[in-house]
Amino acid sequence: MLRSLALLIAFVLASPAHAASAGDAAAPQESWTVIHAGTLLAVPGKAPRSERSIIVRNGRIESVQRGFADPASVGGGARLIDLSDSFVLPGLIDAHDHITAKPGRDKRNWITTKTDADRALYGAYYAKLTLKAGFTTVRNIGSDGLAIYALRDAIKRGLVPGPRIQAAGSFITTTGGHGDRSTGFRPDLFYGIDHDGICDGPESCMRAVRYQIKKGSDLIKVMATGGVNSEAQTGVGQHFTDAELEAIVTAAHALGRKVGAHAHAAGGVNAALRAGVDSIEHGAFIDDESIRLFKETGAYLVATLSVGDHVLQIANDPNSPMSEAVREKAREAIPTMMDNVARAYRAGVKIAFGTDSGEPEHGRNADEFLFLKAIGMSEMDAIVTATVNAADLMGLADEIGTLEAGKAADIVATAGSPLDDISELQRIRFVMKGGTVYKNK
Ligand SMILES: [Zn+2]
DSSP, X not given: OHHXXXXXXXXXHHSHHHHHHTTXXXXXXXXXXXXXXXXXXXXXXXXOEEEEEEEEETTEEEEEEESOOOHHHHOTTOEEEEEEEEEEEEOEEEEEEOTTOOXXXXXXXXXXHOOHHHHHHHHHHHHHHHHHTXXXXXXXXXXXXXXXXXHHHXXXXXXXXXXXXXEBOSXXXXXXXXXOTTTTSOHHHHTXXXXXXBOOSHHHHHHHHXXXXXXXXXXXXXXXXXXXXXXXXXXXXBOXXXXXXXXXXXXXXXXXXXXXXXXXXXXXXXXXXXHTOSEEEEEEEOOHHHHXXXXXXXXXXXXXXXXXXXXXXXXXXTTSOOOHHHHHXXXXXXXXXXXHHHHHHHTTOOEEEOOOBTSSOTTOTTXXXXXXXXXXXXXXXXXXXXXXXXXXXXXXXXXXXXXXXXXXXXXXXXXXXTTTOGGGGGSOOEEEETXXXXXXX
């Protein structure tokens, strides 16, 4: 018995699989790819160039060259990806996503019947849809429970396909505020649904922020004001006090986390900007003072026109389950949001691309480009919001957002030029993330 066990151990130790896992095999294999780009928009905001080659080594961009490089000249048995008939640009970034959230009108049913495990599995499915739509990175700005961290880490390890995820944890919100998910339910049944982001008073809020970071948050999402699409009968004005907002930002920044503030009414937007948040999400009712503060602080406006359109459609559907109070808020806020984003754009406020997918369908993220076009944004500027600007907002400008030497090989392509027709971005034909091809048709 002992002898056979010893033999078994000897066999296992000698097997090739064991040798590989022990790390004593040869150095990891070099992987080289040459991409021939018919037209290349390497740095959105600068002019595209025709006939360029992107050399990718081990998932990173080694160089960008003029002309179509011969793979044999690169060495390492480089493979060729022929996109000589395509328009090639950096992988797209959605800076306002909820990738574990199920879209649909049955939110209350979802909240009360689904577990964290459901969120993880649905999230894996939505992550794949999002990646195939050309979005190689998302800023997941608020998600209950722990599923989002498991999904983020599994994608990073290559266990499931999906975009890179920068994840906020639970919303930081006041008791009964937008984001307190138990609002509107019978208190004896549902009080305390995912309540670890609910806080009142500066100390309580600092603790809530630190607790999100303890769980794994890469950034903090705060509900600075009320929201349109929630049953809380507290309007869209400022919810947190100035002192609470300052405490939240101080606690987050001290631990190296940025803060994105959901905010609608101008008073709440401006209080959040004065407290030092890094972005305002939605910002339906921004005013001249908001625009001044945006420019003074350098904060981004994450315009989420997709969710505006989505919520307005539900509000205008008499058969939808939306309450009259929410319908009224939506009819007032959404058209104003379109006007105000246009105003902010004309005034030179920095805008980052966001959709609020999870309310609208996942994988339709590129619809936002059409809304940006509709408010008067140029095609190039719209692409900048979803690449250079979103990367900067996320603190990932050294890693993603442009196709330059040293950056991650996050690369997408369309048939025609999105600079001529922005809807090309709704028909992404090629997706590479970190050097791995996820779509090529
Ligand atoms: Zn959102």
